[in-house]
Amino acid sequence: MTTLPPWAERPSRAGGLVKGLLLTLITLCVLFPIYMVVLTSLSTQEAVTEAGGLVTVPGELSFAAYGELFSGGVVSRSVMVSLGVTLVGTTISLTVTVLAAYGLSRPGSLLHRPMLFLVLLTFLFGPGMIPSYLLISSLGLIDTYWSLILPGAVAAFNLVVMRSFFMNIPAEVTDSARVDGASEFRILLRLVLPMSKGVTAVIGLFYAVGYWNSFFNAVLYLNDNAKWPLQVVLRQYVLQGQSLIVGQTGNTTIAGQPLPPSLAIQMAIVVIALLPVLFVYPFVQRHFTKGVIIGAIKG
Amino acid sequence: MLSDRVRTGPAGDLTSPAGAGTSKDVGKKAARTSRTRQPLSSRLKRDWQLLLMTLPAIALLLVFHYVPLLGNVIAFQDYSPYVGMKDSPWVGLSNFQWLLLDESFWDATLNTLSITAFQLIFYFPVPIMLAVLLDSVVRPRLRLFVQGIVYMPHFFSWVLVVTLFQQMFGGAGVLSQTLRNQGYDGIDLMTNPDTFIALVTAETIWKDAGWGTIIFLAALAAINQNLYEAAAVDGASRWRRMWHITLPGLRPIIILLLILRLGEALNVGFEQFFLQRDAVGRDAAEVLDTFVYWRTLLTGEWSYGAAAGLVKGLVGLILILVANKVAHRFGEDGIYKRS
Secondary structure, three states: OOOOOOOOOOOOHHHHHHHHHHHHHHHHHHHHHHHHHHHHHOEOHHHHHHHOOOOOOOOOEOOHHHHHHOOOOHHHHHHHHHHHHHHHHHHHHHHHHHHHHHHOOOOOOOOHHHHHHHHHHOOOOOOOHHHHHHHHHHOOOOOOOHHHHHHHOOOHHHHHHHHHHHHOOOHHHHHHHHHOOOOHHHHHHHHHHHHOHHHHHHHHHHHHHHHHOOOHHHHHHOOOHHHOOHHHHHHHHHHOOOOOOOOOOOOOOOOOOOOOOHHHHHHHHHHHHHHHHHHHHHHHHOHHHHHHHHHHHHO | OOOOOOOOHHHHHHHHHHHHHHHHHHHHHHHHHHHHHOOHHHHHHHHHHHHHHHHHHHHHHHHHHHHHHHHHHHHHEOOOOOOOOOOOOEOOOHHHHHHHHOHHHHHHHHHHHHHHHHHHHHOOHHHHHHHHHHHOOOOHHHHHHHHHHHHHHHHOOHHHHHHHHHHHHOOOOHHHHHHHHOOOOOOOHHHOHHHHHHHHHHHHHHHHHHHHHHHHHHHHHOOOHHHHHHHHHOOOOHHHHHHHHHHHHHHHHHHHHHHHHHHOOOOOOOHHHHHHHHHHOHHHHOOHHHHHHHHHHHOOOHHHHHHHHHHHHHHHHHHHHHHHHHHHHOOOOOOOOOO
């Protein structure tokens, strides 16, 4: 228990209770759906039938649904696509953004103002869906994974946040390195980046989540089902409830083994879509307020 | 507008430009002094590395953000993909005339505006209340834990959020299931056009209300604690302190976000509506962005869709600029600073 300032009286018992209930309720609102989905994905046919839908009470657990999904086929392939796009995209985006943020972080450098203006202007208007589509198609990017990566590779917001963070690094630090004859690349790599791990992690997460979640670009630019990322598969087979025919999910099942329940398979797809976010998030979360927001407000 | 740009939420929309504005000013001063002293060649020699570093990002933005703007010319053409942009016949403003006479365009506009208005009333205050609640949690670990939980859904895709809602409130969802077990009729909230506006607002709250608190929490942390102490010494109750110190402390940011939201009145988000349009029906779920999509990519009326997109973009731009002017009136920075 932290010590309260002397003027703040302890909350009343009733007030504390209401607050506690409220917080519990809010937390449950977020966690409960996730809990049910995870549990159902791990359930057996009997458990799902008995519950008449999503499972709330844990019973016998089975990984059959995941086994089915990862035995090759649509879902495995889409997971690979999403992972690949996320990895390649995040690498490109982060590299380009860090470089530009540093390149624009020294006021008064050559072309600094027009280039910054060019970046900031993108806040005011988007390129428009139809013209973007025409561009992508005339570049020959339709049905390529680049159509999921390149159009959003640089997010002006991320660039600006990163830049303002770099600008908060005292000039004495970088200047002394310059005097010692270090190149700008070296300064960025050896001095600035190690001081900016938090903000880099957060911006990296923003980009990665963007790529992992990319759905609409895929709908727009990919006609070839075989190239679908996970989010499109999620929509097709879970949201729209198109049936997953065996052999479409994976290999035909080994004779005699019953298929895992279809609801469990659907929920397993949901879990796979959730998982990376749940996994990376805790490591980055503590940097949110400190790294990004405060840095951005201070400018 | 396109989805893979990372969503930043209200916090992001606000903070970055404020920072950008400040740094720009600094840049101006420094630029002026250095410009008068050094010739171009020596500046190039000094800064070529920085230029080289910035180049890839600028190139990407030029190609994928600025070049498509040129493509908007097809709004003034009778564009056919087989003929190409160069040779398609010019038709002047006739696409826009069609658009303004098109009832379904106005329906989509009306839907967009009603959703904005509805969300302004029912979504907008939620992050503020949540932030005040979170701020009142004194135990830091508990507070961080709850914050971590409520931020999380912001990082889920819309497909995922809609899917989760369907599992909870759809025809075969948990709610229906529970009702049926109790002997009532099940209900399907996911396909009901009458409650659609409330449904999308609930989804938005679930996904983004927590994330929206970040900016308010930062503002709350910036309030001078001495004010609370002085008020407490003067005998102000908990509620009075909230009314006279906490809320006035948040006021600038509330006003700013409110104005910026009004500037974005035509942007209600794309995927959320795209995903639910089929289930709920066009009458309730068609917004301007989905209108453009369905009219163009499915019927091949490229020029018409481009015209609709252009109108939306221009009106949106005007709204943002007006909102920003208003923000300046209130003494705020807006999305860019008055130079």
